[in-house]
Amino acid sequence: MSPRSVVIAGYGMAGARLADDIRRRDPDGERVRLTVVGAETHTAYNRVLLSSVVAGTMRPEVVRLHDDDWPSRTGADLRRGVTATSIDRAARRVHLDDGSTVDYDALVLATGANPWMPPVEGLEPGPDVVAFRTLDDCARILDAAKLGAPVAVLGGGLLGLEAARGLAGRGNLVTVVHPMPHIMERQLDAESARVLTRKLEELGVAFRLGVGAARYVSGDGLKLDDGTHVPADLIVVSTGVRPETKLAVDAGLTVEGGIVVDDLLRTSDGRIHAIGDCAKHPGAFGGLVQPAWEQAAVVADLVTGTKSASRYRGTQAVTRLKARGIDLTALGETMTGADDPSAEVLTFSDPAGCRYGKLVIRENRVTGAILLGLPDAAATITQLYDRGTPVPEDRLAVLLGRSLPPGAPSAASPADLPASAVICRCNAVTKGRLVEAWRGGATDVPALAGATRATTGCGGCKDAVDGVAKWLAAQ
Structure with a gap:
């Protein structure tokens, strides 16, 4: 029987x-003949870690997901x-912009999302206006962000703040312009946002909140809609994304903001699936790696x-801000x-110490939390949330x-963790899997990443993985 295309x-x-997941299940290609089409000329890379490239804490080659030998x-x-460029559903054929075609038995749309450029006078992509989305965008930002140059970041969401922190750490004078009353309004309540803003200000990031950009003149900076002015030699745009659905729309698939999929990730055409930021599933959150990777599996x-x-x-998404x-x-x-009478809500606020905690409990289970400057609590509460314990x-x-229930991870004491404790949430890597890989010769973080995929998602578990490796080495 010939393999499916x-x-x-x-x-x-x-x-x-x-x-990768297809080849892990079918390493010899006996069941699947695989074709992958990508618009970028780079090998695949971890978009989540691009802010670390901007910050200078990671080199571009470090964030690659595949090496050059991966195809062979x-x-x-x-x-x-x-x-x-188009899908012929009747013939089960994909047309490409180089003039070639590829026939399929199953087609998967993983077209991602495109950055949204706000309708601001004078704001056009160019050397001094960059939408922060790709590895090439990182290179353009670093080329334009000369040491000490003023930079305006449009957007106070997760990615915008990561870019702002990275550029401030490189010595740029960074101002975040955000039209909402507080930053990260999708993930944070007002008080936690206030504490985070104070922390970022201490790290060199200035803020203009509750105002929007009105006009940009290259060489003259950014005029805001309240009439004030922000100096800027570079504008970094991080104002959200829109799912890339043109291919699906043109093919007549059902699209409602994103490409509508069911629990099998099938579109309205059963031979076509969609995953990641381009897909719309009621249990998924756009912009996060974990749902996309769970869908891929x-x-x-x-x-x-x-x-x-x-x-x-669906995915129980956990958001982490990746900023030094x-x-x-x-x-x-x-x-x-x-x-809320049906919930038990605890809060702790320490603005001077840049710490904030919020815990939401329903029926004795964690249903929500915000944890800033509380890494041990974050590890414990994330485990409680994941397991529903x-x-x-x-x-x-x-x-x-200060109170770790059985099975909850503490970065300071990997010896106390059971083998089932999840260390890398993006890839569901447990302590037991890390121990197994370490005994198999993967004795440092890069080797453990290669063997288990731990740290290759959002990167937030790197210190915990390193802690496990050091603990094992000391045995």
């Missing part, structure tokens, strides 16, 4: 992970710098026939207040990271 349109984090090693037909199960009962039921000197985790219900009676001790 599976075509992946998109070679970003979702498409690359799907390709896996037998995949990788076409870089090529874009899928389900589609890999299905197209290889490994697990026909595999389904995507800041430890922030937000999960689940973050806007629930103490006035009861919250210990001393709630305040849990919120402050």
Whole structure:
């Protein structure tokens, strides 16, 4: 029986992970003949870590997901710098912009999302106006952000703040312009945002909140809609993204903001799946790597026939701000207040110490939390949230990271963790899996990453993985 032709349109984090997952299930290509089409000329890279490239704490080559030998090693037909332009559903054929076509038995759309450029007079992509989304964008930002030059970052969301912190750390004079009353309004309540703003100000980032950009003149800076002015030799735009759905729309697939999919990640055409930022599933959150990678695993199960009962039921997303000197985790219900009679809500605020904690409990289970400057509490509460286990009676001790229930991870004491404790949430890597890999010869973080994928998602578990490696080395 000849292998099925599976075509992946998109070679970003979702498409690359799907390709890897397919080959993990079908290493010899006996079941799947794999073609991957990607618009960028780079090998796949970890978009989540681009802020670290801007900050100078990671080199561009470090964030790559594949090396140059990946196609020959896996037998995949990788076409870089090529874009899928149309789908002939009747013929099951994808047309590419180089004039070629690829036939498919199953097609997976992993086309991601495009940055949204706000309609501001004079704001056009160019050397001094860059939308922060790709590895090439990083290079353009670093070329334009001369030491000490003023930079305006449009957008006070997760990515904008990471870029702002990175540029401030390089010596730029950074101002974040955000039209909402406080930063990260999708993940943080007003008080936690105030504490985070204060911390970022201490790290050299200035803020203009509740105002928008009105006009940009190259060489003259940014005029705001309240009539004030922000000096800027460079504008970094991080004002959100829009799912890339043109291919799906033109093919007549159902699109409602994103490409609508069911629990098998199928579109309105059963032979076409969609995953990642381009897809719309009621249980997924855009802009995060974990849902995309969980979706990739389900589609890999299905197209290889490994697990026909595999389904995507949604993701319990955890948001982490990846910025040097800041430890922030937000999960689940973050806007629930103490006035909600059905919830138990604890808060702790220490603006001077740049710490804030919020814990939301329903029926003795964690349903939400905000944890700033409380890494031990973040580890404990994330485990409680993931597992749905009861919250210990001393709630305040849990919120402050002083009470660790059985099985909860503490970065300071890996010896206390059970083998089942999840260390890398993005890839569901447990302590037991790390121990197994370490005994197999993976004795440092890069080797453990290669063996288990730990740290290759958001990167937030790197210190914990390093702690496990050092603990094992000391045995």
